[in-house]
Amino acid sequence: MSYNTYDCIDAGTENCPCYLALTGDCLICSRLQGKDCCDCNWRGVCIYNEFVQGNRKVSNPRIEFEAKILEKKFYLDDLVIFILDVGKGFAIKASHPGSYVFLRGRQSSHFYDLPISVMRADVEQGTIHVAVKIIALKTKALLEEPDRFILRGVYRNGIQGVGALRPEKTKEKKILFIAKGIGVAPAILAANALRFRNKVDFVLDTEKISTELISDYLGEKGNHDVKEMKEENGIIGELGVIKYLTLNNEQDRRDLVRLLKKENYDCVGVLASDYFVDTIGALVRRTLPEVKLANSNNFRICCGEGICGACSFVNEEGDTIRMCKCQRRE
Ligand SMILES: Cc1cc2nc3c(=O)[nH]c(=O)nc-3n(C[C@H](O)[C@H](O)[C@H](O)COP(=O)(O)OP(=O)(O)OC[C@H]3O[C@@H](n4cnc5c(N)ncnc54)[C@H](O)[C@@H]3O)c2cc1C
Ligand code: FES
Known part of the structure; x- marks a missing residue:
């Protein structure tokens, strides 16, 4: 990981340490990359300490749940808005710029998970609004779901x-x-x-x-x-x-x-x-x-967790950068 070029979007959040810490692949912490010294540039709460104190587990793993479709409105033949019941706590988390979630219909397998931006988070109502452009397999499959989506999130790196x-x-x-x-x-x-x-x-x-x-x-x-x-x-x-x-x-x-x-x-x-x-x-x-x-963030995003590698590219220094997690440093 190029310490001076990218930050991890989840570093220091409730979802840190993540799955990458378990396998010694944390994007930020040198200790959690297997080194015996601390030489990271992270200025927040020590990730290594959080990992050890938290019994070496993933902190708050994002878990799938069923979100009821409260409203479905077509604006064009291939443009549809869904209003989803997600609860107030989730809506608060989803209200930050760059938030997105993974959705699929209940009859679809994990292969159909697709990233969709949150367009509005209504904290009072405990809902999120998403706009879907119907293109091919995954988005068409969403239309088949009449009642509830399987939803996973919130993910932060949409921008x-x-x-x-x-x-x-x-x-x-x-x-x-x-x-x-x-x-x-x-x-x-x-x-x-x-x-x-x-x-x-x-x-x-x-x-x-x-x-x-x-x-x-x-x-x-x-x-x-x-x-x-x-x-x-x-x-x-x-x-x-x-x-x-x-x-x-x-x-x-x-x-x-x-x-x-x-x-x-x-x-x-x-x-x-x-x-x-x-x-x-x-x-x-x-x-x-x-x-x-x-x-x-227009990279192909499949797991959103820095695991599958769908979003990765190799930079000039030969490091693999996972763009579902990485934010370029300004
Ligand atoms: C962070 C993020 C937020 C997004 N927000 C929205 C949104 O709010 N509304 C919306 O309609 N679409 C959004 N997309 C794009 C949406 O995920 C894809 O259009 C969808 O996955 C296409 O699936 P498909 O099977 O219908 O079409 P496909 O034929 O599989 O793909 C159609 C187009 O979408 C691209 N695409 C396919 N899968 C992905 C993927 N996993 N990640 C990124 N691009 C992909 C393809 O490369 C192609 O350009 C977002 C993508 C990302 C990465
Ligand atoms: S989408 Fe799986 S590693 Fe980024």
């Missing part, structure tokens, strides 16, 4: 650079989310977590997504300044501009650059496919060199 979006560390900042397609789901969750103490704007490309969904979850339609969100949508507080642009269109990209220069954002989240994360991310960086950038 790379999520540190810049931590509500407790973000005050009176100007934040812009640029989202395309199903990327609007994590953008909506993050915006809700941040809107009370910051100004949050949106640039949305609604290709493959429905403006009705945006209206239901962000309160208004169209290109305009939104001064206040609608309370009946469970969203109160100030949001700034919601602008609809086509991210592939040159003129619209010029509009985006104008907006970036005018508002001089502190943080920009690009929540879209890798193509747009790269191209729009580079445009944002060119326009605002000092900006903090966050983006969707």
Whole structure:
């Protein structure tokens, strides 16, 4: 593990130490990697000490449970929202930017588990809202489930650079989310977590997504300044501009650059496919060199626990980096 390049998203949380500690593969702790000295860069509670004190067990392993489908609404033929009963405690944990869960139908095997972002966590109701784009096997299988999903979570690494979006560390900042397609789901969750103490704007490309969904979850339609969100949508507080642009269109990209220069954002989240994360991310960086950038974690994620290796790549130093757990260090 490249200590100076990546952090572990679960380090120091209720899910740490995790399965990787059991086999001497902790991403952070040199003792839990089999070394006889402590030379980690971790500045939180000592992971090794927690492991020993906790009888060398995984702390709070994420356990599957059945979540009742309270509501299912189609916005497009291939875009459906599920409202799931998860309980208040789970909803609180799921309210942080970057949260996602694994879902499958009760008749499906583990092979059908798929990662889905939390779009809204309603703590009062003990529910989460998820938006699913129906593509192929796993997402089609979800549609077959009439009553309850098997759910596992909460997982935290849905956004790379999520540190810049931590509500407790973000005050009176100007934040812009640029989202395309199903990327609007994590953008909506993050915006809700941040809107009370910051100004949050949106640039949305609604290709493959429905403006009705945006209206239901962000309160208004169209290109305009939104001064206040609608309370009946469970969203109160100030949001700034919601602008609809086509991210592939040159003129619209010029509009985006104008907006970036005018508002001089502190943080920009690009929540879209890798193509747009790269191209729009580079445009944002060119326009605002000092900006903090966050983006969707688009790696193939299968276990979310750093075990299966589906999300891993080998970096220049030859280390295997597991992107379901790793956060690049800023
Ligand atoms: C952290 C995270 C959050 C996500 N949030 C949402 C969401 O809120 N709504 C939503 O509709 N989709 C979301 N996805 C993507 C979703 O998991 C995939 O679209 C889904 O697994 C596709 O399964 P399929 O069998 O229907 O299609 P497939 O034909 O298997 O795949 C279709 C596309 O999805 C990609 N994909 C397949 N499996 C995975 C996987 N395990 N991890 C990542 N990408 C995969 C494929 O590479 C391909 O590009 C998220 C993915 C990740 C990693
Ligand atoms: S998804 Fe299994 S190791 Fe990352």
